[in-house]
Amino acid sequence: MTQRQERLFVLEASGGGRVFSVNPDGSDKKVIVTGCRVPDGVAVDVAAGHLYWTNMGIPPVNDGSIERVELDGSNRTTIVPPGGTYTPKQLHFEAVNLKLYWGDREGMRIMRCDLDGSNVETLVQTGQGDDDRRDQTRWCVGVAVDPASGHLYWTQKGPSHAGLGKILRAGVDLPAGDTPADRSDIEVLFKGLPEPIDLELDLAARMLYWTDRGDPPRGNTVNRAPIDATNGRAEPEILSTHLMEGIGIALDLGGGRMFVTDLGGTVYEADLDGSNRREILLAQGNLTGIAYAELPTEESQT
Numbered sequence: 001m002t003q004r005q006e007r008l009f010v011l012e013a014s015g016g017g018r019v020f021s022v023n024p025d026g027s028d029k030k031v032i033v034t035g036c037r038v039p040d041g042v043a044v045d046v047a048a049g050h051l052y053w054t055n056m057g058i059p060p061v062n063d064g065s066i067e068r069v070e071l072d073g074s075n076r077t078t079i080v081p082p083g084g085t086y087t088p089k090q091l092h093f094e095a096v097n098l099k100l101y102w103g104d105r106e107g108m109r110i111m112r113c114d115l116d117g118s119n120v121e122t123l124v125q126t127g128q129g130d131d132d133r134r135d136q137t138r139w140c141v142g143v144a145v146d147p148a149s150g151h152l153y154w155t156q157k158g159p160s161h162a163g164l165g166k167i168l169r170a171g172v173d174l175p176a177g178d179t180p181a182d183r184s185d186i187e188v189l190f191k192g193l194p195e196p197i198d199l200e201l202d203l204a205a206r207m208l209y210w211t212d213r214g215d216p217p218r219g220n221t222v223n224r225a226p227i228d229a230t231n232g233r234a235e236p237e238i239l240s241t242h243l244m245e246g247i248g249i250a251l252d253l254g255g256g257r258m259f260v261t262d263l264g265g266t267v268y269e270a271d272l273d274g275s276n277r278r279e280i281l282l283a284q285g286n287l288t289g290i291a292y293a294e295l296p297t298e299e300s301q302t
Contacts, residue, residue: 004294008259011039014285026280032073041091042289054088059106064088079117089141090198096147103140103154106133110140110154125180137164142199155196161215165193194219200251211246220246222260239274248290261287
């Protein structure tokens with residue numbers, strides 16, 4: 001019987017920028033990488049033994065990048081060099097077609113590439129130039145992919161205290177004749193949200209989960225809603241409240257639970273309906289992205 005080790009991989013944007021891992025109960029913290037330039041999104045390719053993360057860099061400089069290491073922190077490699085993306089945010093590993101997807105905030109776009117950083121593509125472009133960049137409704141942040149249905153989901157967070165955040169959906173590939181800046185297949189799933197950030201999908205249950213760092217009552221929350229509702233789309237269900245600037249979310253679907261981070265430095269665990277919430281780590285700096293992975297143990301590899 002194959003044994004697997006559960007680990008959480010968490011990004012700390014403060015303290016010089018770090019990637020660390022812990023057990024799901026918060027024990028056995030191990031710092032994997034240091035010296036990251038404001039890390040924000042993280043993803044794990046268990047089969048290849050790779051950990052990927054985005055570096056926002058300094059927004060006015062346009063020096064965002066994506067890096068990769070082995071799960072023990074060795075062989076650190078830059079796969080999308082500084083300036084290859086503007087300010088990359090949430091990162092999504094798509095395991096079927098072996099692609100990385102991410103939201104590029106000040107770049108105002110959704111992007112993807114191959115796992116070695118080649119074939120960088122812009123799939124959605126919401127603005128061009130400095131004037132558009134000042135319009136935060138154009139900022140793309142969270143991203144998730146449903147490869148079976150061929151859908152791409154993303155958030156545009158909007159400015160603080162404005163209630164202009166949106167969650168949108170389009171095809172993973174450009175329709176024939178369309179451009180990233182002029183797509184005919186974009187659907188707005190939700191609008192009028194405080195500041196939606198990271199996304200996760202439960203494809204078996206056809207449910208979309210996200211964090212929102214804006215103002216209460218809908219902000220600083222974890223939310224979910226059915227993916228496929230159309231006419232009379234259901235109001236999002238608030239699962240968890242009183243986060244301190246909620247950012248990252250990761251689902252353990254087999255275990256029926258979720259993990260959430262906030263900029264206040266807390267990692268939370270809760271059931272998928274938000275019940276039984278508990279704090280598994282406190283005062284960890286400014287936390288951003290989080291990923292859950294089940295790793296093969298040494299015993300299962302022999």
